[in-house]
Amino acid sequence: MTDSTSASPKPVVLLRPAPQKRDRIFTPEALARLDAAFTVIDLEDAPDDALFEEHLQDAFAIVGQPDLDADRLTRATSLKALINVEGNFFPNVDYGTAFARGVRVLGCGSAYSQAVAEFSLGLALDLARGISGQDGAMRDGSEKYVSESAGDAILLHRAAVGILGYGNLGRSFHRLLQPFHTTVRIYDPWLPPAVIQETGGIPAGLEETLRSSQFLFVFATATADNAHLLDGTALDLLPDGARIILVSRAAVVDYDALLERLQQGRFLAAIDVWPTEPLPKDSPFRGLANTVLSPHRAGGIPQAFHSIGDMVVDDLTLMARGLPPVRLQAAAPELVGRYRNKPVT
Amino acid sequence: MTDSTSASPKPVVLLRPAPQKRDRIFTPEALARLDAAFTVIDLEDAPDDALFEEHLQDAFAIVGQPDLDADRLTRATSLKALINVEGNFFPNVDYGTAFARGVRVLGCGSAYSQAVAEFSLGLALDLARGISGQDGAMRDGSEKYVSESAGDAILLHRAAVGILGYGNLGRSFHRLLQPFHTTVRIYDPWLPPAVIQETGGIPAGLEETLRSSQFLFVFATATADNAHLLDGTALDLLPDGARIILVSRAAVVDYDALLERLQQGRFLAAIDVWPTEPLPKDSPFRGLANTVLSPHRAGGIPQAFHSIGDMVVDDLTLMARGLPPVRLQAAAPELVGRYRNKPVT
Amino acid sequence: MTDSTSASPKPVVLLRPAPQKRDRIFTPEALARLDAAFTVIDLEDAPDDALFEEHLQDAFAIVGQPDLDADRLTRATSLKALINVEGNFFPNVDYGTAFARGVRVLGCGSAYSQAVAEFSLGLALDLARGISGQDGAMRDGSEKYVSESAGDAILLHRAAVGILGYGNLGRSFHRLLQPFHTTVRIYDPWLPPAVIQETGGIPAGLEETLRSSQFLFVFATATADNAHLLDGTALDLLPDGARIILVSRAAVVDYDALLERLQQGRFLAAIDVWPTEPLPKDSPFRGLANTVLSPHRAGGIPQAFHSIGDMVVDDLTLMARGLPPVRLQAAAPELVGRYRNKPVT
Amino acid sequence: MTDSTSASPKPVVLLRPAPQKRDRIFTPEALARLDAAFTVIDLEDAPDDALFEEHLQDAFAIVGQPDLDADRLTRATSLKALINVEGNFFPNVDYGTAFARGVRVLGCGSAYSQAVAEFSLGLALDLARGISGQDGAMRDGSEKYVSESAGDAILLHRAAVGILGYGNLGRSFHRLLQPFHTTVRIYDPWLPPAVIQETGGIPAGLEETLRSSQFLFVFATATADNAHLLDGTALDLLPDGARIILVSRAAVVDYDALLERLQQGRFLAAIDVWPTEPLPKDSPFRGLANTVLSPHRAGGIPQAFHSIGDMVVDDLTLMARGLPPVRLQAAAPELVGRYRNKPVT
Known part of the structure; x- marks a missing residue:
């Protein structure tokens, strides 16, 4: 040696x-x-x-x-x-x-994985519990105490999680879920099922993953084939009140369809990537409640x-x-x- | 059976x-x-x-x-x-x-442990990465993209963590740290060292815990003996740029001393409990940057x-x-x- | 504090x-x-x-x-x-x-838990792989190399595991299974399902646990109610080739029924507790192949x-x-x- | 996608x-x-x-x-x-x-990793507790009950572990140690320290690893450079009573030096690979006590x-x-x- x-x-x-x-x-x-x-x-x-x-x-x-x-x-x-x-x-x-x-x-690419994984978990816990929303409320004096603002708060513990894309980012993130005893469905068309099973995940199709997930994490790299993978039809498969954590990549999501459903209160989202950055000042995303907004900060620390x-x-x-x-x-x-x-x- | x-x-x-x-x-x-x-x-x-x-x-x-x-x-x-x-x-x-x-x-009491543990992790990741701060910035159009607002962002991975109080809350939280490979010092004067060692933690005195912790989690129940355990002298032991996550209980902290040091930028804090609740509308805490403010929401979901x-x-x-x-x-x-x-x- | x-x-x-x-x-x-x-x-x-x-x-x-x-x-x-x-x-x-x-x-009682848990895992891996059997063979020159003696060897990884009794011993053991990604069914009539679910186990009845387990761990304390819980009828529910690890307590098993089935090659067993100790010199258990024999050594180190x-x-x-x-x-x-x-x- | x-x-x-x-x-x-x-x-x-x-x-x-x-x-x-x-x-x-x-x-090569990892853990627990030794004793009626034969039994829990070689085998094995809260020193001259630190291990030199390890696992592939890496001088660095688990490769160990020290009772060993296979019938290894002998069975299942x-x-x-x-x-x-x-x- x-x-x-x-x-x-x-x-x-x-x-x-x-x-x-x-x-x-x-x-x-x-x-x-x-x-x-x-x-x-x-x-x-x-x-x-x-x-x-x-x-x-x-x-x-x-x-x-x-x-x-x-x-x-x-x-x-x-x-x-x-x-x-x-x-x-x-x-x-x-x-x-x-x-x-x-x-x-x-x-x-793997240099960013831990940073993205931790940021994604932070976004998910924020969405689950309304952390940034109530931080904003405390700054304008409109906060609500204890359970008054926690009616839709949920645990990650034992939740149904979906992961789209199981490369560096998805795997680093999956490791952080270990203590939560979640059920994790993973969709990655570039991987055979065994790769996913060996890590304790459940290989699943896109439709099953969307239908079953209380928390959906999007870690898919953008390719020639997956533009607008999450279009309106796909998003409609998500259960009511689902939490979408979108950190990579903007190209795989139809933002118009996403906006419409967020405005309707169909689900909640934390969004770190945008079709154009900076996001236009008058973007209607900026006014959404029950959404965590983030200016592409998941990895670059x-x-x-x-x-x-x-x-x-x-x-x-x-x-x-x-x-x-x-x-x-x-x-x-x-x-x-x-x-x-x-x-x- | x-x-x-x-x-x-x-x-x-x-x-x-x-x-x-x-x-x-x-x-x-x-x-x-x-x-x-x-x-x-x-x-x-x-x-x-x-x-x-x-x-x-x-x-x-x-x-x-x-x-x-x-x-x-x-x-x-x-x-x-x-x-x-x-x-x-x-x-x-x-x-x-x-x-x-x-x-x-x-x-x-244990009914709240998982909720408090997850919320505490959410607060820590928010403090580590500035999630709620930039969410607020996106709402007023002042956000900064990618690394421009991430200069002081840090990972939880392999960080030095301190936990004050190792009852239900501290233990539930500690379990969530497992995938982060942190070094965890734990101060709990009601416990012999072996209880802490068996879980992989390092039993430590209050002073060592404060001096060594990049992230400090306060989970101490209030007793007749620990009022203002974290007074100015104790807080001054923390390293510059430390992140304090304060979820239980307000009585153990001297909030005047805490405020003064937050205003000076000595460290960052996420605060879920307050000496009086609701927090007075004119409380200077409401205007602090680099602080996550939360209206007692850690457990009641x-x-x-x-x-x-x-x-x-x-x-x-x-x-x-x-x-x-x-x-x-x-x-x-x-x-x-x-x-x-x-x-x- | x-x-x-x-x-x-x-x-x-x-x-x-x-x-x-x-x-x-x-x-x-x-x-x-x-x-x-x-x-x-x-x-x-x-x-x-x-x-x-x-x-x-x-x-x-x-x-x-x-x-x-x-x-x-x-x-x-x-x-x-x-x-x-x-x-x-x-x-x-x-x-x-x-x-x-x-x-x-x-x-x-908890003083012995880690020792029993590690010993039980050692017995299970021995049964899974024939370690002590081939150690004996090497001592008399009858060993078989590489895959010649590994035809019935199996992995613990992703195996179906059953645990009978979920007190100190069962819980300490369960923690050791975490990296193996096993499916763990647990039968304990003194516990509500939630206690088991919180640790990632599947609460199950005795019959389901027996029918489904490639590895069966017996950690049940002896009570007035569970004598011969594992009688011939119960043992017959086990799948062919199952591995039984019996460390506590002898009273819950019908050893005559167990012996008969081991002699028939229905399954394999590692046995650390005996109805009478020392085991009689002429006990037919002493001659069994595919069995690991142990003189009550799981805990007392x-x-x-x-x-x-x-x-x-x-x-x-x-x-x-x-x-x-x-x-x-x-x-x-x-x-x-x-x-x-x-x-x- | x-x-x-x-x-x-x-x-x-x-x-x-x-x-x-x-x-x-x-x-x-x-x-x-x-x-x-x-x-x-x-x-x-x-x-x-x-x-x-x-x-x-x-x-x-x-x-x-x-x-x-x-x-x-x-x-x-x-x-x-x-x-x-x-x-x-x-x-x-x-x-x-x-x-x-x-x-x-x-x-x-990775196909064998889990099998080798599980086998190695089985060997280590056998060495720690004398499982195969007492199985042999029960077959000839010389067994000793409860603590009579457990005077040198030790836990893996919180033990000092050394790993030589951190490729597929070493990494798969390291994962199995996670619930034992061990301290793991790893020597691999082909890897920079960060690779080891990221998994929670401690990068260490050969000498430090040998001096500090109660359990030493050898997973080094044979190369032109590491023949007899573990010669007598190296083996003498091990603490008294250490447990050596040798599964890969025979070429890295001086078996004459190993034999001499096992005969002297300096440490214990589980050995799965041999300089010539089959091991000669008259090999003095066959008569060693406190040794687990195995005919190259770690991987081929x-x-x-x-x-x-x-x-x-x-x-x-x-x-x-x-x-x-x-x-x-x-x-x-x-x-x-x-x-x-x-x-x-």
Whole structure:
């Protein structure tokens, strides 16, 4: 279980984290570790591509998502890793060529998972109990004490929960439910039932999941296939008084249909993602009661950003030792072209 | 593991739930179960004590907390159970006589535990992430997107947590922390360390708990001894930026000292209990940022109230079979005179 | 949350642990703590009752289970606690008088729970996988490698589990199942369904539990009502190839019926308790294959014994402060006369 | 979240599972699912390579580990997946060419994880409590009852645990420890500390892990670098009375040094893997007391074998839909040449 570390020149890392910022994702400690083990070419403030082109041939790794067509990749003869630090894979990279050349294409999506999971649980408990609503009421003096404002409050304990999408986010969130003894139905068309059963969940179709859920958590990535998965017809399957927690992604929901049903009081919702951000000032969502409104805050917290940098340094260190990366996630060649998430700006 | 059920006349239950209400604690199903197995004398609307006195001698159980001096208890020669359905034991009962006569004195405090635990977790996640603050901001159009308003957001995952008071509430809450891999220090002067260690907690003194906690949960019942346990000196031990979640009881905190430190931005707080309720309209707490304000809503939700009725029927049914109660909690003779909690009105 | 400790003379504790031994249940540290806070009258080697009688009137607590009729209890005017350190309540005490006089009657049954739970899980995994059988085979050179001897091996993961009896033992064991994602049916006629549901179990009748369980754990205390609860008719309900783990109590099983079915290969069993102990040398159980045989070893390990002493000292210390005990268990007046467990000799 | 399934001819799967057997890894249901979606060329009984060569060009997937040099891989122009169903990657495949051609190289190692984890826990509880030893004693009439044979029995609850190797096996096992409130130190030189911390473990060096562990679990795969990692010097670091559970791999332990210390009674061990298997009949290990002996039975049980087949069918089905596999594990190009595990014969 040992390995030899070479005494040869330090491998070159091209650092071009935009639209991320270097100092948001790397703590000083992480940067120091990176500098100690690698020759870091910091391109954050580079005025043009000259420096990038100069070092491309020697690059062991590229951190960030610069344009990488087949020509550039072919010239990057030392390249072992291409590390996306933003969370979404965009089509400015010729992924096929990267894979064929044995370049590890790595993503940092899991860095946000715990933050999103905790935020989602917070939204759910807020919706279950009216926390932000009564906080607002206390600020204008209209609060109601004890059980007067708790007529529709419910427990998460032993509730029927539905999860749409069981990737990093869904799994991290599911773990937080463990002490609540909930029944958890999970819909994910990219997964065989066994993956869900092994974690204690119940694999279910979309319709069954919607019909059965007191709490519905939407963690589906946006793809070419699932636009408006939750349209009016789907939303009408939810039981009265259901709680919808919508953190990812806006594209899978028909917001007009959602608004209409929230205005009718059919169910409650906590919404963190919006079809256009910022949400227009005159959006009718802003006046809804029994709704928790959130400006896309589920994932982007300092600990999540810093974990990206830590993951990058940890995995580059492993790769420089000839070991596989273990913290970042390998992009699936089958999926890397399917996502339709927009970059966060 | 079987038992014989007598065919004799049904035992008499005197039902006088004030200040609770019969229909808040008993679902129709629970009332039906109660009526099927017992002769229920419903005193909720009784104009005076005549009916109570008439049936006292035959009563198998009294549900509620009517005045019960030694004389009344001595006349209640069939009495086996006195069941408090409000949550606090008051001194209008001669508990010593009840214990000496072999009357089970039972309380329903655990009915609220899950509700309080979930609410406390909701408050903590709100404080950690600013959920209600940004919900308010979205309603007035001042929200900030993604990381712009998340500079001080933190994870609960692997955080240092302190719990003051490890009774029903503290234990129910602690269970919810299990998936977060937190370090949990617990201060409870009524408990030996082993009780805390067995649950994975770290027994700690008050000072160590305060000094070490990023999240501090106050679940201490009010006693003659712990008034203003959290005074200014104690609060000053907390680390900068700590999150205080205060759900029980107001008497243990010096609110003037708390207010001063919140105004200075020393830490954040979610507050559900208040020295006087309703909180005065002009209370400076109402204008605090970085604070979640809540009008005493942690426990009193429909499921908690209904569980009281279910517990009463379950335990009376067991006792009528000659078995001990298992859902309500036996009052401790040593403590029943110590509590200083006020009734919720 | 503070309390005053009196400076008055130390309370008197009569220590007469037979059939336990003082030094088995008290570590030196525990004895030192006890001596520091109490005047301990050690009666372990007392030749007669003289010393006991001499100190009875002043006794704050009695540790052990000496004969205590109404007369003795009436003379024990300072007595606050009677602490059974053996694990079973016997009829040599007038419990009614003790309760009426406000004496806490405390038992140590929970001291064995973790030991029994872990041992039961060990037996179940042994039965599931044939561990002790192949250990024996390796000792005589008849072992079979890899899958050759694993044809009937099964996982506990996601198995159907039944638990008979949900007291201390059953609950401690149930907690150990949490990571296995099992379906757990629980039969306990002394408990309402809600107690079981709250822990994630499924309340079930005896017949359903037997019919459905791949693993059946017997944790039922012996009572006047449940002798031979598992007779031939009941055992015939089990599915072929079921695994029975029998740790408490022998009286609830018809061993002749059990033997017959084990000889037929109907199911497998791990047996820790026996109708007569030691088991006769010529017992046909000794030759059974696919059975794990154990000489009543589930609970009595050093850590369990020492925890009794620790619990005694912890709770006496609390009681001397005027606080209720929290580690030992209060005997239920309704049950204390029902048990039929025999003392372990 | 939908996808289109092509109506084109069924993809071709070459099935050559040796040294596995088709009917050991595929249940009839799994085979039926495979046949329904794929054209399966069953080569299990093929006398020579003719049939294999005939279909190589059309093969969508190869299940098994036939010789695959660069020439063969180059001719397999439709190949998308090479699925190892034995558990170890051998050098008869030109993995570099496979990766370069975009062929998914998949392994089934995780199929055994739960079986190994449960077996390891069973061994640990046996060692902690002497289960198989006393089972043997009951068979020859030398058993000792209750505490007479439990003088060195210990709990797993709150014990200090060490884990060497934190791959599939170590992680599956670690999950089973969750209810025991253990302190878990983990040594794995291929992992950065954060991977271990996120699961609640304590990353530790080899020496610290050995010095601190009452229970030591060896789950390390054999590599060119870790032969005799546990030599006499390392074993001497263990505390007296430690329990060693050795399930993977024999090559990492110096068995002579282990034997010597077991004979001296320095610690206890449960051993499932051996330098040569079968273990020689006259091996002195066979006579050791306080040792649990096991003939390489940790993983190879029917449910584990069947899960291989289920994983193969699940993942091939996903890949035929254009989705990535999610149940089998992608081989790491960096590691596929490093392993030194021997095939199980």
